[in-house]
Amino acid sequence: MTPTLAGRLQTRVVVVGVVGSLWTLLVTLAIPGDASLADKYQVTFRAMALVVLLGVGWELLYHGLQQFRWEKDWPTLFGLLTGVNEGIGVWIVLAAILPADLNVTALQFLVHFVTTWLVVWLWLNGPMRVVALRWRFRGGRLV
Amino acid sequence: MTNGGTDPGPGATRRLGGAGGDLTPQLVAQEWLDDTMLEAAGIPVHDVPLVTVGGGLGSFALVDYLRVAGVPADRIAVLGINQKPWQTYAYLARNSQIPEHERLRSDSGSVMDNIWGFPSYAVREAFAAGSLRGFAAPLWTVLTEPILTDYYTPQAGQVYASVDREAARIGWSGMLHEGQVRMVRRRQGGGYFTILTPPAGTTPTKRVAFRSTYVHVAVGYPGVKFLDDLQEYRERHQDFSRVVNAYEPHDHVYEELRARPGTVVVRGSGIVASRILQRLIDDRDRHGAQTTIWHLFRTYVAGPQGDSVFGRRPGKDGFAYQAFNFPKAAWGGQLRNTLLKLAPEDRPGFIRTTGGTNTAPRRSWREQLDRGRREGFYRTHVGSVGSVEPGPDGTTVTRIESKDGAILQVEANFIIDATGLEAGVREHRLLADLLDHTGARVNPLGRLDASPEFVLTGTESPPGKMYASGSITLGSYYSPVDSFLGLQYAGLQIADDLARIGFAPRIGPFRSVRQWWKWMRNAPP
Numbered sequence A: 001m002t003p004t005l006a007g008r009l010q011t012r013v014v015v016v017g018v019v020g021s022l023w024t025l026l027v028t029l030a031i032p033g034d035a036s037l038a039d040k041y042q043v044t045f046r047a048m049a050l051v052v053l054l055g056v057g058w059e060l061l062y063h064g065l066q067q068f069r070w071e072k073d074w075p076t077l078f079g080l081l082t083g084v085n086e087g088i089g090v091w092i093v094l095a096a097i098l099p100a101d102l103n104v105t106a107l108q109f110l111v112h113f114v115t116t117w118l119v120v121w122l123w124l125n126g127p128m129r130v131v132a133l134r135w136r137f138r139g140g141r142l143v
Numbered sequence B: 001m002t003n004g005g006t007d008p009g010p011g012a013t014r015r016l017g018g019a020g021g022d023l024t025p026q027l028v029a030q031e032w033l034d035d036t037m038l039e040a041a042g043i044p045v046h047d048v049p050l051v052t053v054g055g056g057l058g059s060f061a062l063v064d065y066l067r068v069a070g071v072p073a074d075r076i077a078v079l080g081i082n083q084k085p086w087q088t089y090a091y092l093a094r095n096s097q098i099p100e101h102e103r104l105r106s107d108s109g110s111v112m113d114n115i116w117g118f119p120s121y122a123v124r125e126a127f128a129a130g131s132l133r134g135f136a137a138p139l140w141t142v143l144t145e146p147i148l149t150d151y152y153t154p155q156a157g158q159v160y161a162s163v164d165r166e167a168a169r170i171g172w173s174g175m176l177h178e179g180q181v182r183m184v185r186r187r188q189g190g191g192y193f194t195i196l197t198p199p200a201g202t203t204p205t206k207r208v209a210f211r212s213t214y215v216h217v218a219v220g221y222p223g224v225k226f227l228d229d230l231q232e233y234r235e236r237h238q239d240f241s242r243v244v245n246a247y248e249p250h251d252h253v254y255e256e257l258r259a260r261p262g263t264v265v266v267r268g269s270g271i272v273a274s275r276i277l278q279r280l281i282d283d284r285d286r287h288g289a290q291t292t293i294w295h296l297f298r299t300y301v302a303g304p305q306g307d308s309v310f311g312r313r314p315g316k317d318g319f320a321y322q323a324f325n326f327p328k329a330a331w332g333g334q335l336r337n338t339l340l341k342l343a344p345e346d347r348p349g350f351i352r353t354t355g356g357t358n359t360a361p362r363r364s365w366r367e368q369l370d371r372g373r374r375e376g377f378y379r380t381h382v383g384s385v386g387s388v389e390p391g392p393d394g395t396t397v398t399r400i401e402s403k404d405g406a407i408l409q410v411e412a413n414f415i416i417d418a419t420g421l422e423a424g425v426r427e428h429r430l431l432a433d434l435l436d437h438t439g440a441r442v443n444p445l446g447r448l449d450a451s452p453e454f455v456l457t458g459t460e461s462p463p464g465k466m467y468a469s470g471s472i473t474l475g476s477y478y479s480p481v482d483s484f485l486g487l488q489y490a491g492l493q494i495a496d497d498l499a500r501i502g503f504a505p506r507i508g509p510f511r512s513v514r515q516w517w518k519w520m521r522n523a524p525p
Helices: A005-030 A037-066 A076-097 A104-125 A126-133 B025-029 B035-041 B059-070 B088-097 B119-129 B133-144 B154-170 B227-236 B251-259 B273-289 B334-339 B346-352 B363-375 B430-437 B484-501 B509-519
Strands: B046-049 B050-054 B078-080 B177-180 B180-187 B192-197 B210-211 B213-215 B243-245 B261-269 B291-297 B380-381 B385-388 B396-401 B407-412 B415-416 B463-468
Touching: A005 A037, A005 A104, A005 B463, A037 A104, A076 B078, A076 B133, A076 B396, A104 A126, A126 B192, B025 B035, B025 B050, B050 B059, B050 B192, B050 B463, B059 B154, B059 B484, B078 B210, B088 B154, B119 B154, B119 B210, B154 B261, B177 B213, B180 B430, B192 B213, B192 B407, B213 B430, B227 B243, B243 B380, B251 B273, B251 B415, B261 B430, B273 B291, B273 B363, B291 B396, B334 B346, B334 B363, B380 B415, B463 B484
Parallel strands: B046 B210, B050 B078, B050 B213, B078 B177, B213 B463, B243 B415, B261 B291, B261 B415, B291 B380
Antiparallel strands: B180 B192, B192 B210, B385 B396, B396 B407
16 A cells, blocks of 8 residues: 555554554553553553554655655555664653653553554454455555 | 347357358448348348357456356357467567567566466466475565566466466356457447358358347457568568568577577567567576577667656667556556547557557566676667668668668678557558448547447447457557457456446455355355
């Protein structure tokens, strides 16, 4: 899929939101640590929301960078590697906004974020086209 | 679905009249035909709601969507000369030196036999591999393309075999009527008559007609075009062996060059030229051929093209480089959107800038040519060809004028025209007939004018509609029409348009998932 700006934003909000949240529901069960499951969900869903919210900003940047590419495309590898900068961004903001009674270790964050990023990335590189037949021809737009 | 209220049902055939069953001058002269005219001529009429003309990959892409959408096979007639949809494609690919084990210029997700593009060719190649290395290599390539590796591209044979499987699944052979389509004319009362000439002796009459509400035209290239000076040489000297086109069979060139040292002139700097150069150098490397290559450029691309950092195509050594025939975003990204919005008169320039003559920057090809330059067996020259004449000992002499006025004469055993030029749409009898009698118009690029839904403008015969896909529509609203994914894009636009009219169900998310699962199990749609 070669994204347009509208396609990037829609894909980010809808697909990352839905697929990422479903995965978060599952993977939080397996996150190590003594905190209650309710507390863990409070943390992981905050992280998930940040992936979407901060992601809108990131998408604007990626779209700008994409303009320097002749093909006006966004290689698969970029979609994977941008997990690094985004992960750092989410970690920093998450630490800043977490209420005092919640905390998260780097390991807990990594288990959640890395697996979610991979699941969403894999989903976008294959199964997404089955659910949304026209998505790849519309630059990632859903509506 | 009705044909102006006269449809006796899918697949019904009526033998009309008692005349000779051939076209008459009166029929050929008519812009609109009515049922009685064919009856009077004794041409039998088949009723079917949708006819697709061509029977190649363009027809296949549309039919695959329609079958997946739930259109029964007996509501579709495929008219063409080949039993398999990939035959013409494979013929051209083989001639231009892409046998089945070589890789095409097409990406992993442009999966001709699967409308979803998933699983992709790379994934399938990985899972079909017998070794860990064979499993990992295609996956590594699609993961890192085009940053660390060249693009993954499927082997020609993989494409053909997988199309065969899908053709069997959707009942292709049952929809196929072999023959050459002579013309498509509008029908008084709505829809069209498509006149087919079946192979001699297979039908009682010379022609048969298909009465349909919808017609889809996907005949591929109108024809192969030679460079003018080479065409003139061939005709004047009746020499069809020394001067050849890359798209016609020319294996004798490689055989002779392997047998004894020789010189070959290659014209053109697109993907076809790259293939030919690869074959010539492969023969040197593997079979000890002592071939010297003179590569003639009319336009030499010395460096990146384009003034703006936002639109600069890589280029070097004479070639304009991009992975596929158009930038990736032309298929479904921002460049598709740009073209959709452009004024008609601005489309040709945009298409030339993003397409035009270009080739893939494959590392293996660049290595071969670098070596050729160093060792002196690959020489380039820039200029325009003044003349081509017979030379001594059965050779040809090409006279090239450089921009600075210098003249170079190259004596060569063979000249290969690898410019990949396509003939104009008028060179194709059916297309000329559509322009002259069926209301079709040319677009600003001189091909057939089509709407964003691939409806041929001017050919409407309400409630009937005529569609087209493939290279004949270049210059309309979509640029990469001449590609696997471009044919699928056209197929989807047409299928969706037919869904809006009510001919076919629209493929929504649930049907899509159900049908994909059937595809995975190789169950009929």
